[in-house]
Amino acid sequence: MKLSKKGEYALRALLDLAMAQALDRTLVPLSALAEAQKMPATFLEQILAQLRQAGILSSTRGKYGGYSLARPASEIHIGEIVRQIDGPLAPIGCASVTAYERCSCPDEEHCGLRLVMMDVRNAISNVLDRYTLAQLAEVTLQHLRRDGMVPKVVELVRHLDLSTRAKVAAQTPPPPMEPEFCI
Amino acid sequence: MKLSKKGEYALRALLDLAMAQALDRTLVPLSALAEAQKMPATFLEQILAQLRQAGILSSTRGKYGGYSLARPASEIHIGEIVRQIDGPLAPIGCASVTAYERCSCPDEEHCGLRLVMMDVRNAISNVLDRYTLAQLAEVTLQHLRRDGMVPKVVELVRHLDLSTRAKVAAQTPPPPMEPEFCI
């Protein structure tokens, strides 16, 4: 019942991106996303390319570029992301609703395994297709705020704040996280 | 969210074994299990060996040997089988109840992804840890009976019925499935 590493990294990156966006940092470079969650940067690159082609995120090239969500976070469901990267939610192909595939058993009509796995599929879908990136980001931010913290990815993009202040920020070492985002 | 082929084949084989047992065929050879569900026999061999070492099934060697359940089917939960072959049910290690594993994110305490995946884990467990092999076999047999059918695996072991009749059965080609098991 595993989620692939690819799927896990995609979700981690998108969640960080959604939180950054909620805190008005819409453009986040790959390096920050990778470092915040300790993910291999070159591998993450491939995954983000796939998400871009799928219309889930968009990118800006050049200096001070980065990745951002292509749509409002409230319109991106967790299930959509998993399906895009890992394929159908169902544990086996013949139990899938969105991408049914014939299996090897002699008659699916009477296959008990298929019945159970359709139950599992629905149980998974009830979680993943119910929640959006926005909801997930909101809950995570609430937890962090309660403890007076800020997402690590936001810390990491602090220093490339306003282009006019880039020089100053480069001189003074990044201020150690004042809780200005904590309501 | 995939189940591995290994896990799928294990479940198919055990379900067939449970149904055969319910119809008084407690000893089923590998060849019948493999053919009934069109599974590669040599791969299935390895899987059954693993299930034997795990105390889920037992085997009898030699002519007229085969595999049988090591415990009553009502005491084998689907979740136990999946865990034995595919590891923990949780999609990612840090969401597992039975085999927790630290993940790469900076603080699990505030990780939104972990929260969702724990929901998914519980949803999966609510299905797989609730049902036993016996229940699954019973449901499948009911469906088959309604249509006047017998599990294919039982057809395949028909001809090696009683040792005294082995010779007769070998001469007459296997009778084409009289519904004697259908109540």
Added chain:
DNA sequence: ATTTATCCCGACTAATCCTATCAACTTTGC
């Protein structure tokens, strides 16, 4: 114009999963 930080693309390697093959060993029946 040059430097710098970033995304983009394609090929390459390593590990794991799936499958097939082959040579023992064990029991039953003649």
Added chain:
DNA sequence: GCAAAGTTGATAGGATTAGTCGGGATAAAT
């Protein structure tokens, strides 16, 4: 004792997954 039907274990190759590497293209800052 011998042959047939079965399990057991070891091994090798293909397919998928996970991750690496190097060179290019783009845009902002100097």
